[in-house]
Amino acid sequence: MTQKIRILMIDDHPIIIEGYQNTLLLTKKDSQELDIKIANNCDEAVSFMDRSVKNDLPFDILFVDISLPPSSDGTMTSGEDLAVYARKVLPNAKIIILTMFNESYRIHNIIRNIDPEGFLIKSDLTSSELASAFQAVLNNPPFYSGTVNSHIRKAITSDIFIDEKNRKILHLLSQGIRTKNLASHLDISLSAVEKRKKQLKVLFAIEDGQDESLLKEARKKGFV
Known part of the structure; x- marks a missing residue:
């Protein structure tokens, strides 16, 4: 039986999106059919999300880049704001965060505010890791890349509590x-x-x- 998976990819670099898209299409299971929509900024992403809800065809997975130009009305300044919005309008969608940021403070904040099903640092990313993350998030989330895990481990094993x-x-x-x-x-x-x-x-x-x-x-x- 074919499993149709609706995906929204949000990144302002078309070549990066193309790479993600090709990787998923090449590594998907035979039983999976991918319907991929692409947004290059916050406005397009919101428009796609709202339309998917209105048409009763909600997205199953969102790939969200953190560094995005702000929305035209200024209410959204990054992918983090978009992901928070997605949690409200698409409560069942799984969110995969992709970012160049690898500082502990940013990682901790994203986990606290969004609790994503997938969290990948772009400098860690290979096509096989993206493929693994996609399948893991679909079937057995969460999937965090090496850098994210190492920051979480360090903070957990430290006996210092910092507000x-x-x-x-x-x-x-x-x-x-x-x-x-x-x-x-x-x-x-x-x-x-x-x-x-x-x-x-x-x-x-x-x-x-x-x-x-x-x-x-x-x-x-x-x-x-």
């Missing part, structure tokens, strides 16, 4: 944001930032008090 604000402080510091500018990114006062930084240095046992030493330890333990 969202502190994760963000570490992330911003790693991006080169100076302490005096952190407050405006976090909606807290500068003294609250300083207090949190002190706590982080105690948690990570930083004796020289340097931000570089803090970031080095945070990286080792998978928080950055």
Whole structure:
């Protein structure tokens, strides 16, 4: 019996989409029939999703690139926003996230906000891994690529608990944001930032008090 699988691929690089499409068509099972739609930006993706719901032909799987140009009305700024929208309008669809980002903070955030059935870092990606991810997500999700798994493992095996604000402080510091500018990114006062930084240095046992030493330890333990 043929299994028809409706797929929406969202990426703003046509050559990448072509590669994904060819891989899936070449490696699908004989019993699978793939109906693939392609969106190159947030507006097209929303339009495809809304139409699929309206026509009662909802997508089964979405491949979502995180780095996308914002929607024309500015309400969606990335694939992350699209995936959150997809969770609302297509509750049964399985979402596979593809991204170049491999920082712990971004990975953690995507898992927390979207909980995708598949999560692939583009630099890990081979055609055989994409094919494996597709079949695994269909039949036995989730499927996370090596880099994602290693970040999750590090964070789980570390006995340090760090809340969202502190994760963000570490992330911003790693991006080169100076302490005096952190407050405006976090909606807290500068003294609250300083207090949190002190706590982080105690948690990570930083004796020289340097931000570089803090970031080095945070990286080792998978928080950055």
